[in-house]
Amino acid sequence: MIRKALDTIAIRMGDGGAASASTIARKHAIFSGALKYAAGLRPLDVHPLSPVSWVAPKHDDEVDRKAVVNPAQARALLAAVRDRTPELVAFFGCMYYAALRPEEVLNLREDEYERPKVEGGWGALHLTGSTVAVGHGWGDEGGRIERRGLKHRAKSATRPVPAPPPLCRLLDHHIAEYKLALDGRLSITRRGPGRRYVPTLGQPIPSNSYGKAWRAAREAALTPAQVRSPLARRPYDLRHAAVSLRPNAGVPATQVAE
DNA sequence: GTCGCCGTGGCAACAAGGAC
DNA sequence: GTCCTTGTTGCCACGGCGAC
Numbered sequence: 001m002i003r004k005a006l007d008t009i010a011i012r013m014g015d016g017g018a019a020s021a022s023t024i025a026r027k028h029a030i031f032s033g034a035l036k037y038a039a040g041l042r043p044l045d046v047h048p049l050s051p052v053s054w055v056a057p058k059h060d061d062e063v064d065r066k067a068v069v070n071p072a073q074a075r076a077l078l079a080a081v082r083d084r085t086p087e088l089v090a091f092f093g094c095m096y097y098a099a100l101r102p103e104e105v106l107n108l109r110e111d112e113y114e115r116p117k118v119e120g121g122w123g124a125l126h127l128t129g130s131t132v133a134v135g136h137g138w139g140d141e142g143g144r145i146e147r148r149g150l151k152h153r154a155k156s157a158t159r160p161v162p163a164p165p166p167l168c169r170l171l172d173h174h175i176a177e178y179k180l181a182l183d184g185r186l187s188i189t190r191r192g193p194g195r196r197y198v199p200t201l202g203q204p205i206p207s208n209s210y211g212k213a214w215r216a217a218r219e220a221a222l223t224p225a226q227v228r229s230p231l232a233r234r235p236y237d238l239r240h241a242a243v244s245l246r247p248n249a250g251v252p253a254t255q256v257a258e
Numbered sequence: 259g260t261c262g263c264c265g266t267g268g269c270a271a272c273a274a275g276g277a278c
Numbered sequence: 279g280t281c282c283t284t285g286t287t288g289c290c291a292c293g294g295c296g297a298c
Binding site: 259260261262263264265266267268269270271272273274275276277278 | 279280281282283284285286287288289290291292293294295296297298
């Protein structure tokens with residue numbers, strides 16, 4: 001039965017095809033954890049997986065180089081976003097210019113943005129947490145959103161991130177142009193029925209909303225061959241581009257990691 | 259002390275259907 | 279038309295542990 005279960009987690013539920021190595025590994029971990037919990041409660045005498053030989057499939061952890069945009073391509077994509085969904089250009093700009101994760105951009109507040117000391121200079125973002133969509137009933141106060149600390153950091157930890165001049169210009173324009181959430185968050189839904197501005201307490205932009213805007217920008221800014229390629233297929237690839245650009249420009253790897 | 263493997267925890271993306 | 283909700287799949291990163 002255990003072997004049948006292990007075989008089952010190796011296939012996709014949708015089409016019966018082979019699941020990716022990472023998915024198999026993750027499901028195996030969940031399965032193992034559930035059985036360990038059952039063994040701890042004593043319905044099971046031993047952990048049923050322990051006597052079964054199983055080799056995790058190999059998977060690589062490398063970013064696909066073909067997904068990484070160069071600076072000119074990144075600028076073209078941001079310009080395409082600005083033309084279609086101008087309220088989202090600062091959102092994507094934070095990912096490219098400051099290498100933020102989407103959930104960090106969704107949590108970014110105006111008071112966490114340190115403006116440049118001089119005109120055209122560098123500013124800084126002082127990140128304090130992330131905003132994650134966890135599903136209705138599982139979020140804060142029974143909502144669908146949960147506010148968490150920064151990934152892989154203590155709940156109260158903060159992370160300073162340099163904000164280059166192009167990003168500061170995007171943020172300055174965004175703050176001047178759009179209403180913010182009541183707590184000062186910058187990235188909230190702005191389009192209700194009939195494209196009217198909908199004042200809200202500041203619901204974060206759903207992933208499929210900014211995903212749709214990103215696909216439209218790719219169609220506009222890239223060639224048909226590039227659109228079919230992995231190049232900047234996901235917004236998160238902007239973060240890969242940001243982190244790749246810095247070592248190429250001579251910034252030490254340890255500083256980039258920090 | 260270093261390195262690689264592995265388990266683990268968590269996030270990102272996307273499609274589809276429904277609500278407004 | 280836009281956003282919300284849910285389910286599924288893939289990606290990211292850290293830490294423990296053993297081999298060397």
